[in-house]
Amino acid sequence: MGKGVWIVAEQREGAFRKVSFELASTARKLADQLGEEVSAVLLGSGVEGIAGQLGKYGVDKVFVADNAAFEPYTTDAHAAAVAKIVKENDPSILLLAASAQGKDLAARLVGKLATGMASDCTDIKIDGGKLVAVRPMYAGKCYGEVVVSGSPQMASLRPNVFPVVESAKAGAVNKFDAGLDAAALKTKVLEVQKETGGTIDVSEANIIVSGGRGMKGPEGYGILEELAGVLKAAVGASRAAVDAGWRPLKDQVGQTGKTVSPNLYIACGISGAIQHLAGMSSSKYIVAINKDPEAPIFQKADYGIVDDLFKVVPEMTKECKKLLAE
Amino acid sequence: MNIIACVKQVPDTEALIKAKPDGSGIVEEGIKWVMNPYDEFGVEEALKMKEKFGGDVTIITVGPPRVMETIRTALAMGAEKGIHIDDPSLYGADAYATATALAAAIKGIPYDIIFCGQRAIDDDSGQVGAVLAELLGIPQVTIVTKLEVADKAVKVVRPIEGAQLVIQSPMPCVVTAQKGLNEPRYASLPGIMKAKKKPVEVKNAAALGITAESKAKVVKTVPPPARPPGKIIEGDDPALKAATVCKLLREEAKVI
Amino acid sequence: MEKMVYTAGNEGRDVFWNAVNFQIPLDIFALIAFAILGYGLYKRWQLWTAVGKPETRMDQRNVRIKTLLRNGLLQASVSRDKYPGIMHGLIFFAFLVLIWGAAFDAFQFYSGIHFLGKPYLIFSFVMDVFGLAAIIGVVLAINRRYFEKPDRLGYKGKPDNKLDDAIVLVLILVIMVTGFIIEGLRIAAFDYPEFEKVSFVGYTTALMFQGISLDTLKFSHQAMWWFHALLAMGFIAYLPFSRLVHIVTSPINQYMKNLKPFGYVEPIRDFENAESFGVGKLDEFTVKQIFDSDACTRCGRCQDGCPAYLTGKDLSPKKMVQDIKTHWLERSPLVFAAKQAAGPEGTPEIPEPEKSLINDVVGANPVWDCTNCMHCMEHCPVFIEHVPKIIDMRRYKVLMEADFAPELQLTYRNMENNSNPWGIGSHLRADWAKELGVKTMAEDPNVEYLFYVGCSGSFDDRGKKITVAFAKLLKEAGVSFAILGTEEGCCGDSAMRGGNEYLYQALAQYNIEIMNGYGVKKIITTCPHGYNALKKDYPLLGGNYEVYHHSEIIADLIASGKLKPTKPVDAVITLHDSCFLGRYNKIYDQPRKVLQAVPGLKLVEMEKCRDHSFCCGAGGARMWMEEHGTRINNTRTDMAIAVGAQKVATACPFCMTMISDGIKDRGKEEQMSSLDIAEIVLQSLGTESKQEEPAAEQKTA
Structure with missing residues (x-):
């Protein structure tokens, strides 16, 4: 078994995504326990300049491959490059982000490196020199502790879970040649369509801001759309609101509408009839805003605000804007 | 067109999942087993493709004898035949071992496209499709919400954070299906009856010439950390309450 | 005046008075009319039996006879609704009594036994009462259909009156009115015998003919008599080809009423061997289910309380039954002809229907609009079974085609x-x-x-x-x-x-x-x-x-x-x-x-x-x-x-x-x-x- 804790850093348009720092910080912690170094792989086009930033979060070495073929991300190019450098250096641990890109890349690397991986981990530690990853299973109904016997021991980390810790290290930049074979690059990204809030379908959204009878009319949805815009969320509606003609049928969440399971469901002016709950109760987090403290939705909500939604929602929009700008 | 859809049998989303007291897995008694919903999107897409371009759909699964029911479900929806890889060494196997078995079964048959679910809702790993693609040496397009076929290539839509990618891949390739790709059909009764007579090959590891060894092992299954009961955010000032909930969403729930 | 003299205690009239010579031509016309009636019903029988899976409802005869007497003869189910109940009752009981009256007359004529005196007076009074009842009934019907125009006699605000409806009403009305005119002319010709005042409608009519010469009265009587007789024969001949056929089909349907629990739906009993489930084509209904549609008189009681219809959905139980009837009348002759051509041994080559029963004939929406509330079946006076048909069609959509609402x-x-x-x-x-x-x-x-x-x-x-x-x-x-x-x-x-x-x-x-x-x-x-x-x-x-x-x-x-x-x-x-x-x-x-x-x-x-x-x-x-x-x-x-x-x-x-x-x-x-x-x-x-x-x-x- 090799040595070193490695991460695959993720950047988009020449800027690191926050999860890269989470990876670096976590890798640092593990490496300190093992007495090993932290190395990062950074792929992109014209990204050499940012590579050094990783040193701040505990990365000793950054292996950078700069190639136009890395932008935009394709599995073929990235997996080939990471596999090559990882094989050459034989680390003991390889961490990736469980982001949209990271999930795709990590799974392919499992195949290329013929090893095992714990996906989407929420905790990670070293026990007896071995990596022990903790990850939710069965949609979070139980957790598994995973040990990987292959090499490297791979894990992907759920974004926004691990803390970002500064601990200055060299962050020495080493360029490497990914040795890409153009013929092996089979998939092509034809187009990148940026999403804005509101255009996202409720069934695919990670965050849904939903309004019911309490919206009082179609014009009430303006404030929900604003909040959704900030959160890159979809706007949903209850049956009552759709029946009243305030919102289109495609936005309806519930037994007779769409069944959704976003990470966050913000229910505004929705009392929470069973038909509605059947369509959204598997959401990871539920926020309820309703004037009626007896509304059944509060029994399902993780966070509840008993107040006038027309006062609360605009304040949330302001607050979220502020938080997301940080 | 020769289409393959890989499926997995998983506990129903609403089933009671309890970790065994000794941490060796979950209590399986009383669980209703169903086809993994993401795999169902894959099967549906496979059937739609067959209906459009002709050919047949083969269903492959790995698991104990009970998974035959899931194969029959897919056959009832309209697939032609099934392969059931049943070997105790593969029960609860990790992605690499499972994909190795699938790849071994697939290598012997012609295929133009392979569908998998983007992940299974039991272990939530989301790796098998990609590993399978690697083992077969073909490209992958994962977490797909839209798919078109033209000129021996697929054009798919794949959502990422804040954007959608339109990706083109030559065939054969592995496509992993995400919710939104389609609405799986409800099997007709003649379909259900016919499915009972459709051919399903049962193969073990030896027949496939593989030895399965899981490299990622769940060594302990534990109940989830107790989720705090719902909080009603108290106070009189709506602005303050709004700020509090946003802060909790960011720092406690970590969803924004 | 005329030859027979009817005096007190010996009141009566000559049957076939002034028309004795017409008896043979009338018999011929009657023969023709009944032949047409018989032929029409025979053709109808062929259509009833040509399409549909077998189903017999002939068990529990006593219960069935009771049901028929109660609801057919005594009009129990029809009279649950006041206006149409009275309207139909007047016409129905008049029809029943007058037919026996006519038969009674014929009997007197051929047997030579004449009932004079009190029996005659009662008879004549009763006939006038029911003749008048029929006229009132028809007037009520005309008022309802053409003036009051309740929505139930149409579909979504549009009346669905047919020429046939008008013909039938006018036919009955004219037969009744001419009957009274004939009676009036006769009474006038006999110079208003006192005892004929019991024939109060005829007598009143006769008063209009005062001062007319006997010859004119006799001639008019003959002319009117023929007009009346031919219309009556026409009525008989027209019956199988018009809504009047319900005189035959409705009682049969009442006799074949579902005696199983109310709302009974026949379960599918064999999933393993059946090739088709539910009803996707007309011939997958049973003959009784199809016959229902021929017993329907479009009275619209089903539609009148249908929650789907009343909230603007496409479903009207009446329209559904009528649509099935129209489709049956298109399909059944073809199927019958094909079966005839093939003979009892051969396999008939039945042409495929051009229309899909569910999508084109009934409509996919109506099939799914129904709440199974049973209002239609509760209030159908002839016990048409709408809901089981709907469930059968849903079965086809779900089990055969798996084509139904995603929710x-x-x-x-x-x-x-x-x-x-x-x-x-x-x-x-x-x-x-x-x-x-x-x-x-x-x-x-x-x-x-x-x-x-x-x-x-x-x-x-x-x-x-x-x-x-x-x-x-x-x-x-x-x-x-x-x-x-x-x-x-x-x-x-x-x-x-x-x-x-x-x-x-x-x-x-x-x-x-x-x-x-x-x-x-x-x-x-x-x-x-x-x-x-x-x-x-x-x-x-x-x-x-x-x-x-x-x-x-x-x-x-x-x-x-x-x-x-x-x-x-x-x-x-x-x-x-x-x-x-x-x-x-x-x-x-x-x-x-x-x-x-x-x-x-x-x-x-x-x-x-x-x-x-x-x-x-x-x-x-x-x-x-x-x-x-x-x-x-x-x-x-x-x-x-x-x-x-x-x-x-x-x-x-x-x-x-x-x-x-x-x-x-x-x-x-x-x-x-x-x-x-x-x-x-x-x-x-x-x-x-x-x-x-x-x-x-x-x-x-």
Whole structure:
């Protein structure tokens, strides 16, 4: 078994995504326990300049491959490059982000490196020199502790879970040649369509801001759309609101509408009839805003605000804007 | 067109999942087993493709004898035949071992496209499709919400954070299906009856010439950390309450 | 004047007076008319029997004859509705009496036996009475169809009058009027004999002919006589080709009435070997199901209370039956001809229908609009069975084509995987009982009643409150009962009525196995859907139990003094009749008795109640489907608002959901609420606070 804790850093348009720092910080912690170094792989086009930033979060070495073929991300190019450098250096641990890109890349690397991986981990530690990853299973109904016997021991980390810790290290930049074979690059990204809030379908959204009878009319949805815009969320509606003609049928969440399971469901002016709950109760987090403290939705909500939604929602929009700008 | 859809049998989303007291897995008694919903999107897409371009759909699964029911479900929806890889060494196997078995079964048959679910809702790993693609040496397009076929290539839509990618891949390739790709059909009764007579090959590891060894092992299954009961955010000032909930969403729930 | 002299005590008239020479030509015409009638009915018979799967309804002859006498001869079913009842009754009884009158005349003529004196006077009076009745009846009919124009005689505001309707009405009217003119001319010709005043209409008519010469009278009489006779013959000949055929088909249909439980739907009995399920083509209906459409007179009573139709949906039960009839009249001659051509041994080459029964003839929307409320079947005077046809067509859509609403597909998946339509984890089914200390059958199978809770009572928060209230009542009254707990499964009613017979039978068989395993004999339900399924559908699959609805049980417990509602509940209340309780099972009185036993309540009835009750919109699997346009539950709620109800009492958890939603949609939450009868009684017991403690004690004990 090799040595070193490695991460695959993720950047988009020449800027690191926050999860890269989470990876670096976590890798640092593990490496300190093992007495090993932290190395990062950074792929992109014209990204050499940012590579050094990783040193701040505990990365000793950054292996950078700069190639136009890395932008935009394709599995073929990235997996080939990471596999090559990882094989050459034989680390003991390889961490990736469980982001949209990271999930795709990590799974392919499992195949290329013929090893095992714990996906989407929420905790990670070293026990007896071995990596022990903790990850939710069965949609979070139980957790598994995973040990990987292959090499490297791979894990992907759920974004926004691990803390970002500064601990200055060299962050020495080493360029490497990914040795890409153009013929092996089979998939092509034809187009990148940026999403804005509101255009996202409720069934695919990670965050849904939903309004019911309490919206009082179609014009009430303006404030929900604003909040959704900030959160890159979809706007949903209850049956009552759709029946009243305030919102289109495609936005309806519930037994007779769409069944959704976003990470966050913000229910505004929705009392929470069973038909509605059947369509959204598997959401990871539920926020309820309703004037009626007896509304059944509060029994399902993780966070509840008993107040006038027309006062609360605009304040949330302001607050979220502020938080997301940080 | 020769289409393959890989499926997995998983506990129903609403089933009671309890970790065994000794941490060796979950209590399986009383669980209703169903086809993994993401795999169902894959099967549906496979059937739609067959209906459009002709050919047949083969269903492959790995698991104990009970998974035959899931194969029959897919056959009832309209697939032609099934392969059931049943070997105790593969029960609860990790992605690499499972994909190795699938790849071994697939290598012997012609295929133009392979569908998998983007992940299974039991272990939530989301790796098998990609590993399978690697083992077969073909490209992958994962977490797909839209798919078109033209000129021996697929054009798919794949959502990422804040954007959608339109990706083109030559065939054969592995496509992993995400919710939104389609609405799986409800099997007709003649379909259900016919499915009972459709051919399903049962193969073990030896027949496939593989030895399965899981490299990622769940060594302990534990109940989830107790989720705090719902909080009603108290106070009189709506602005303050709004700020509090946003802060909790960011720092406690970590969803924004 | 004329030769025979009818004097006091010897009153009478010459049959065929002034027309004796016409007797032979008349006989010839009559022969022709009856030949046409016979031929027409024979052709009709061929069409009735050419298409459709065999079905005989000839068992239980005595019951059938009674049904026919009651509803055919005595017009019981027709007269349930006042105006059309009187209108049809006048024409019907006139027709009946006058036909016998004509026969009586013929008998006198040919036998030479003449009834004179009193019998004649009575006879002539009676004939005039019924002749007049027919005229009044026809005038009422003309008024209704052409002036009053109720919507039920049309479709969506447009009358569907046909030429045939006018011909028939005018024909009867003219036959009757000419009859009286003939009588009047004869009376005038006999110079107004005093005794003929009993023929009061004829006599009055005769007064118009004063001062006309005898020759003119005789000539006019002859001319009018021929006109009358030919019209009468025309009537006979026209019968099989017009709406008059209902004189034949309606009584036959009444004779073939469903004698199985009301709302009976034939289960699919063989899934393994059948090639097709449900009805997707005309010939997959049974001959009786098709015959129904020929017994329909388009009276529109079915449409008049149909909740789907009245809220603007595409379904009209009348139109559906008529559409099937039109299609049958197109298809049946082709099929018959093909069968004739093939001979008894050959395989007929039946041309494929150009139209799809469901998509083109009936329409896919109407098939799914129906709430199975049974208003149509309850009020059809000739016992046409609309709902089973709809379920048969749904079966085809679901089982054969799997082409139906995606939200209903989700419901079925939920029922398959978690045995409840919402798809909530089946292990949560008995959670409501945790704090009440309700026993399960597994813990104590030696109880008197099984309380079958059902899905709504087990999973819906609102439904759970009803369940808890009723369980408390049972405990208060000391009733020995237990539940199945997590062993209970969905009753399957929504699957059955939504056309998924396969799923329904799987669910039902599961429950039956569990219940039979515990040796269950008596069952109580709070949900009329479970009640109806367990009581009437489960026996067909081997589950035979005494099934009670909680309204029956509560009424009994109050009557026997085991429950004493004493605390006044001051409110104006109206009861919404559940279709599956009311029309399906004729339980109208028990929930009312329960409410009347509660002091302080003022029970008011909505415009549509009891057998005319307006569905809440949830039945027939509609609960699980998207409803477009005006919602049925809101329309029903408006009726409760209209009578000033502060509380709407329900005895069905699904009605409860629909009415509560209606109250919210109408913004009446502050003024109104809906409550189950069990909850109202519990309030009135006034033991609610004391109730909690013993339950808690039991739990720890």
